[in-house]
Amino acid sequence: MTTRLVVGAISAEANRVATHLMHHLLRDEIPADGAFLAWPAHRPSPEASKTSLLGFTRMLSSAAEQSGRAHLGLDMACTDMGPSHSIFGGLFLYAPTVGSALESLARYFPVVQTGTRVELVQNQGSARLIYDIHNLAGTDRLHDAAYTLGKLCRSLRRGVGESWALDHVTLSAPAPRLQTPYQRVFRAPVVFDAQHTALHFSPQLLSQPIASADSRRYADFCAHLERMMPAGQEPEVLEDALRAWMVHAVRMGRATLDHAAADFGVTPRTMQRRLKEQHISFQPLLAQVRMETAQHMLSQSTLAVMDIADQLGFSETSAFTRAFRSYTRQSPSAFRQSALAGPIH
Structure with missing residues (x-):
């Protein structure tokens, strides 16, 4: 089963x-x-x-x-x-x-x-x-x-x-x-x-x-x-669990649906069906987690942009820069400078 x-x-x-x-x-x-x-x-x-x-x-x-x-x-x-x-x-x-x-x-x-x-x-x-x-x-x-x-x-x-x-x-x-x-x-x-x-x-x-x-x-x-006591069956929190898993998986080079299915103890087909039932799309969610993780790494570490791109599984720094700019409307370097400068009072 x-x-x-x-x-x-x-x-x-x-x-x-x-x-x-x-x-x-x-x-x-x-x-x-x-x-x-x-x-x-x-x-x-x-x-x-x-x-x-x-x-x-x-x-x-x-x-x-x-x-x-x-x-x-x-x-x-x-x-x-x-x-x-x-x-x-x-x-x-x-x-x-x-x-x-x-x-x-x-x-x-x-x-x-x-x-x-x-x-x-x-x-x-x-x-x-x-x-x-x-x-x-x-x-x-x-x-x-x-x-x-x-x-x-x-x-x-x-x-x-x-x-x-x-x-x-x-x-x-x-x-x-x-x-x-x-x-x-x-x-x-x-x-x-x-x-x-x-x-x-x-x-x-x-x-x-x-x-x-x-x-x-x-x-x-x-x-x-x-x-x-919870009334009936508690709503499942698959999306929340996937987010927690993805944060670690992207930095380990394991952020694929097959690896997610294995870690959750199901087949990839079952994982796809459950995601569909809850209106969750794996790749867009992964892209969002990648960008949120990138924002954290840019603001909280001194890692070079090239190293962050590599840790997040991008084959080229330019691909990471394009994805990050599309998500935040800023380049990674500009985002880091704004984060380090802090809020303007």
Whole structure:
């Protein structure tokens, strides 16, 4: 069966919070009051909520690579301080048991992130909470998984106590060079290159009561989450995902429909059909992303125009200049001079 093209969306607020966390972490700055927000407890407008999950995972990977923080996702999870009234903090504050909190988490996770499978599974004397992102082929998902599962572990420990322990953790991502930090944060063995990303634990944990349980607040909180649940199928964000993919693909010489289809886990024919269904034309979108990337490179780097043309896949600088002039009504050199000069007051 052909893989279904659905790329999830995280809320714009959650994206802002993660970016804010990285801003401080990458500078080794942690606010003294630990004033980092968690996932939002409100549903943003549909227009604001369509930040590509594909783009978010790549943002984390890029930030980790550029900063040299090989464990950025873990750092973010550990810096997200204190209980909150988010979907994580709220459920583990008010639910009567760990099992009820995890069941509600699996049900209401689409409130904060779609395109994700969250499921509580019990069989053969074991239990696990699965967190899998749909259709991120070719994308480094380690930092997102570490961030999400790390936050969940912190919520569990706040609700149950420090004596609680995992059996092990599985991550559907290649093993990093250093694995010790993951074992230290999760306090359990961590298996990489697994089929599923999941927390594994004893079924007995599910019946363990939560010290701060409040049945009335739990019912109110679940009713609040129920109202925020997406109505039916969330609109697909293929164009947003393609844009995020193209930004990287054009600079790697892979910006073709065949490569896009391979990275999204479908055949080129299926990709063409889905694009047609959503009235998206691959080549015009690619041309627009190329020009937007060119504008960024001209204004933010000192690369020669010839080198920028080469990085964006143009066979000749003159072809790049013609395309850029057609898009902006300026030559690359004139655009750079205007960008460097800044606005005229």
